Amino acid sequence: MATQAEQILKEKEIQGIVFSLYGKVFVSFLVLIVTFFVAQTLYEVLMISLVNLGLMFVMAIMIRLIKKNKAVFYIGLFCISIDLIIITLLPFVWYNSVGGESVPRTYLIKTYTHYIIAGTLILNAFTIQPIYPLLYSLGVVLSQAWILLYAKADPRFLSTESFKEALLGSAAHVNNYIMNMGVIGILGFFLAYLTFRIRKTVLVAASNEVKSSQLSRYFSPNVINEIDTAEESFFQPGGKEMNVAVMFCDIAGFTQMSEQLGPEKTMSFLSEYHSQMMGAIFEHRGTLDKFIGDGMLVTFGTPKPSPEDAKNAILAGLAMQKKVTDWNEKRITINEKPISIRIGIHHGAVIVGNVGISTRLEYTVIGDAVNVASRIESMGKEVKKSFLISKDLFDEVKDISSIPAKFKSLGSFALRGKAKTTEILSVEI
Template sequence: MWTARPPEHVEIKEAFGREEAAGLLFSCRLRVTVLLVIGAWLAYSVPMPRVLYYFGLIALFIILGIVPLVLRRYGRWGVGAIAVIALLDAGLLAYTLLAPNPFVETTWPPQMMLRFHNFLYFFVFLAGAALSYSPGHVLWSGSAAAAAWSIGVYLIWARPDTVVGSGSGPTDPDGFLSPYFVNVVTWQNEVVLMMIVAALLAAAVWRSRRLVLRQVAAEQARSNLARYFSPNLVDRLARAGRPFDEASTQNAAVLFVDIIGFTSIAEGMPPEKVIALLRGFHQRMCRVVFAHHGTLDKYIGDAVLATFGTPKPGDRDATNALNCALGMLREIERWNAKRALRGAAPLQVGIGIHYGPVVAGNIGDERRLEFTVIGDVVNVASRIERLTRQYDTPLIVSGDLVAAVRQEGHDDNLLAGFTESTSSEVRGRRAPVAIWQYDAGAGQSAAPAIIA
């Protein structure tokens, strides 16, 4: 099993970009929903034709909400577009709050619009900007809101009939109580308060963004681990940091499985079908390995190397390995039944399992790390798997594996289909290896076998 070290920040940025796109879509939907609710309320509470003016403004707000989605779809959604849309949004809101309704005849002077605390609606606008997951966008939206409101207040303040005050109290009948009065201090407080709230929201968005980034990174790491480890180990490994830096010696079951006669099969197939066959085989075998709490070590051509008891030994590793092998045979039977419906030839596999001490840990360098097991047990398991051709059986296990299954004692009937065969000599080892073959009587040989 190997993992190259990709530029994780790039992958996380791409993943977060997808989250931002989803947030943009959610914000647009929420905006349209809220505006439609407001429109329904206005239709109920405001008589015709006054309500038509507000309907027009609502339509403009909806269009401004949809424009970002259109720009993003065509690849035009960037920092400049975001800034322009925020300015147009803030400007339209300021106009809505300060400009008089042309369908209403009123004797109120424009200065009275500043007495209704309409500025509070800008905080709703700012809350909507927080859905962007962008602290910069929140600060920009706050600045745009403050600027748009300030321009509106200035246009009213600059009218020749405006009475200007500082908020310290009326000094004459034409002061504070005048309908033409504009309080400059109130405007200053509104702008300062808007920027403070924008900064607080930006800080909150920044913190939530970091939390989301950590969650995305953790999920990415978990997804990578899930490609190699059974689900029951993924959570523990995802929290463990770098658990494989130090090699460890431990007992484990090592399983090899491959397609018998794959070279001959591949010779008569086009390359794309060979790849499809390998993917189908690997996918099915990997699924069975994970279902029995095994670890996928590596693919070696058409072969699969899996281990049981790594990275942490358990009390049923040998049992899981043997159950996995039997599950693989059942999976191949089901696959062959489907292949037969398409007129494809059946496949045969050979499986070999050995149990004993292995050395487990990372090998390679920082750019390409491979967690694997090495040792005599791995070599013997590979050579036992090759014996399946000689004995004409799909599954052979070592006597050490059988002894471990019995010692674990989880399933007394698991060995019912196995028969002990003649001990086999393994090249490079002095002592022969006791082997057990599945479905006794399928082409046994009384002569000792030499494992090449």
């Protein structure tokens, strides 16, 4: 079974083959147009037109098939075969158009198809499949060598070492013809190697793309973007002080629930629950710091703060409660108990960065504001409220009227481990 990276590479290969096919269709169209201006006989016009129209028709079918991801490799080989047939037949079409056997076969190697060959070879390299330019170049060398031997078998064959005579006269410069074939062969090997290197680069890029998508299972999009664009210093232990909104969220009565469900069902339940919550959190630019059993530590303003962090935190909390309400309706229909969550949010200074050693780092937040947010969430059990915030967070919201909720002060409390009291507000729809 192909890996995700290999599937991505295959998609890139398909794109390359399609580009190559479109390129060949374009070249065929140009040849068709030019033929009407330079053709010397009606036979040449008809034959070149039939060949190019047939080629464009075949290419169109190939494009349609390959876009359906069917027999990609074999379609590529078939296209190479078509290219070789065309490049082999083309000199004979031109030869017959000027008289056929009544003309010395020297004409066959004076048709200057090398430019068409080189262009087609380059188009085959766009497939990022090394075997295509390699096979094509080898096929071209063999077919052109056969044409040379066939031409030289004619007693009327004329050879010259003069480029001028070969260009203007009836003789052919055989050594130059052979050298051109040698160049095509070398170019084919070079493009095959280059394509091989590009293919490896694309595979590495595809692997990184897969890894980046896998990171989204562990980190929020904000952190992934920071990792993607970060310099080396980002991955060193340490951090910086920032003012952010910190949210703690827990499931009420989870301990008793997990005992009733058992390990396997508990993990399945948490997976579904977390997926529900992550949608609401990421939608409001939250960053998941970590899962703590059924609980979550979430920040708003990391890795980059904004004036909307406090507001986004409250909106995320409201969205999370709405998700739970909707989920409970579904749970009740399948005879499962509804759940409730507690949310606590505080705004304050924290240290944001990598904690640990260079070989094992965790991007997280630490500081007094984290402890306060945790205490506020726990207080929900005492005051029987599901959504609590600190006055510090409330004061950070610039347009509180735009939040669809009611805020009620519950007074100031001495939180565990804190000397100063903290004013707490409840948030209700």
